[in-house]
Amino acid sequence: MYQPSTVIITVLAFFLTMVMIFIRPKNMNEAIPATIGAVIVMLSGSVSLADLMDIGSKVTGAAVTIIATIVMAIVLESFGFFRWTAALMLKVSKGSGIRLFWYTLLLCFLMTMFFNNDGSILITTPILILIFKNIGLKNGQKIPYLLSGALIATASSAPIGVSNIVNLIALKIIGMDLYLQTAMMFVPATLGLLFLAYLLLLVFKKDIPKEIRLHSYTLPLLNNNRFHPLQRKNEDMFEKQKKLMIQMLIFVFIVRISLFVASFLNISVSLVAVLGSIILLIWRWIHLKKNPKDVLFKIPWHILIFAFCMYVIIYGLHNIGLTALLVEHLSSIVNGSLLHASVTMGIITAFLSNLFNNHPALMVSTLALTEMGLKPLLTQTVYLANIIGSDIGSLILPIGTLATLIWMDILKKNKINITWMDYIKVTIIVIPPTLVFTLIGLYLWLLLVFV
Numbered sequence: 001m002y003q004p005s006t007v008i009i010t011v012l013a014f015f016l017t018m019v020m021i022f023i024r025p026k027n028m029n030e031a032i033p034a035t036i037g038a039v040i041v042m043l044s045g046s047v048s049l050a051d052l053m054d055i056g057s058k059v060t061g062a063a064v065t066i067i068a069t070i071v072m073a074i075v076l077e078s079f080g081f082f083r084w085t086a087a088l089m090l091k092v093s094k095g096s097g098i099r100l101f102w103y104t105l106l107l108c109f110l111m112t113m114f115f116n117n118d119g120s121i122l123i124t125t126p127i128l129i130l131i132f133k134n135i136g137l138k139n140g141q142k143i144p145y146l147l148s149g150a151l152i153a154t155a156s157s158a159p160i161g162v163s164n165i166v167n168l169i170a171l172k173i174i175g176m177d178l179y180l181q182t183a184m185m186f187v188p189a190t191l192g193l194l195f196l197a198y199l200l201l202l203v204f205k206k207d208i209p210k211e212i213r214l215h216s217y218t219l220p221l222l223n224n225n226r227f228h229p230l231q232r233k234n235e236d237m238f239e240k241q242k243k244l245m246i247q248m249l250i251f252v253f254i255v256r257i258s259l260f261v262a263s264f265l266n267i268s269v270s271l272v273a274v275l276g277s278i279i280l281l282i283w284r285w286i287h288l289k290k291n292p293k294d295v296l297f298k299i300p301w302h303i304l305i306f307a308f309c310m311y312v313i314i315y316g317l318h319n320i321g322l323t324a325l326l327v328e329h330l331s332s333i334v335n336g337s338l339l340h341a342s343v344t345m346g347i348i349t350a351f352l353s354n355l356f357n358n359h360p361a362l363m364v365s366t367l368a369l370t371e372m373g374l375k376p377l378l379t380q381t382v383y384l385a386n387i388i389g390s391d392i393g394s395l396i397l398p399i400g401t402l403a404t405l406i407w408m409d410i411l412k413k414n415k416i417n418i419t420w421m422d423y424i425k426v427t428i429i430v431i432p433p434t435l436v437f438t439l440i441g442l443y444l445w446l447l448l449v450f451v
Helices: 004-023 031-044 049-078 081-093 097-114 117-135 139-155 165-174 178-204 232-264 269-288 293-298 301-319 322-334 338-356 358-370 376-391 402-413 420-449
Strands: 220-223 226-229
Touching (some): 004 031, 004 301, 031 301, 049 081, 049 117, 049 232, 049 269, 049 293, 081 097, 081 232, 097 117, 097 139, 097 178, 097 232, 117 139, 117 402, 139 402, 139 420, 165 301, 165 358, 165 376, 178 232, 301 322, 301 358, 301 402, 322 338, 338 358, 338 376, 338 420
16 A cells, blocks of 8 residues: 555646646647656656566557657658648649548548558648648638548547557557457448548538639659659659659558568567668668668657656556556446447547546556456457547547647647637537447447457
């Protein structure tokens, strides 16, 4: 048993950390309050040195994998992928605002599949901003593309565990391999994304411009470190860039497939991801003569610091009895029917995610799950329901995920005004039904294939 002072300090550290992340005074980086909170928790005595070693063993592999995928995204940017993709989307949209909307959602989904949810936000948001500069949309007309894209990019981390650092950490705790997680989750989660996309179209249909026109200036593409306008005479250069971009995307796709193969063969997933990023860095060095050192300054290290420190705080709450309390109150719920367990736990995790952010919410629910002594299939089902609650249900409030906080920060830096109220007016309509739809879909899929 811990001293009452230790319990009080740990709980206060958690709540103060969440308040600081929520209000973000002077645009404070989320990693700062998380770090301060973690230090306070360690000083209180609720987290020991042995606990830190255990945390490190759970977080390190996931962190390395995420860093490797972000490095791949940075390499693509160096080759002009952002500008090339913006030009391609304008080209294939053929002047249709609705067509551009669907291509935006497809791009956000693919970027999360190829990289991860945070990386997808860092890639797709600048691409959309580049597009807006060339079609001259009003602020209200930008919201359908930006907000829908952000929701799809973040929610798309649900189908495969490797697309979200907190999913990878939870996967490690449960002891479930990446291959099995994807087999059980990909179909219902993807159907949930399609359902969400349709709801977003219904909500934004009146705001999406029917026609889009290029602005008076044209979109530059990167070619041999020089910028050229995208004009008819430059079509050959565009096609040349296309060949290079497709080659690089095929390589990234092969690396992603290799992660699942590695998980199935019990080979280190992080090692495969690192090898893939190293090859891309060498490719860039040879092609663009760019030293890999610059990548160190472009990696958003604060994401990893935030994840680690939040895990320390949650571990402190776990040690003082929070998860035992959850186990006591949730065991009767989880031990019911598979459908009841899935829907109830998914909604609870979604509620906690919007209240505290999905990192601590999923960590708490996963730690509690490991102590319930459930049968393997029920444990896996509840874990997957928690993932749906964490990755999709968390999107009602911007505080729910780190990816949406990053997204709002990018918009602010580019002077694009989307308020919390603009965000919530949409998410309160589309996220709850999507959450329930996906949870029921998970139950039906598992019943059809795995039971």
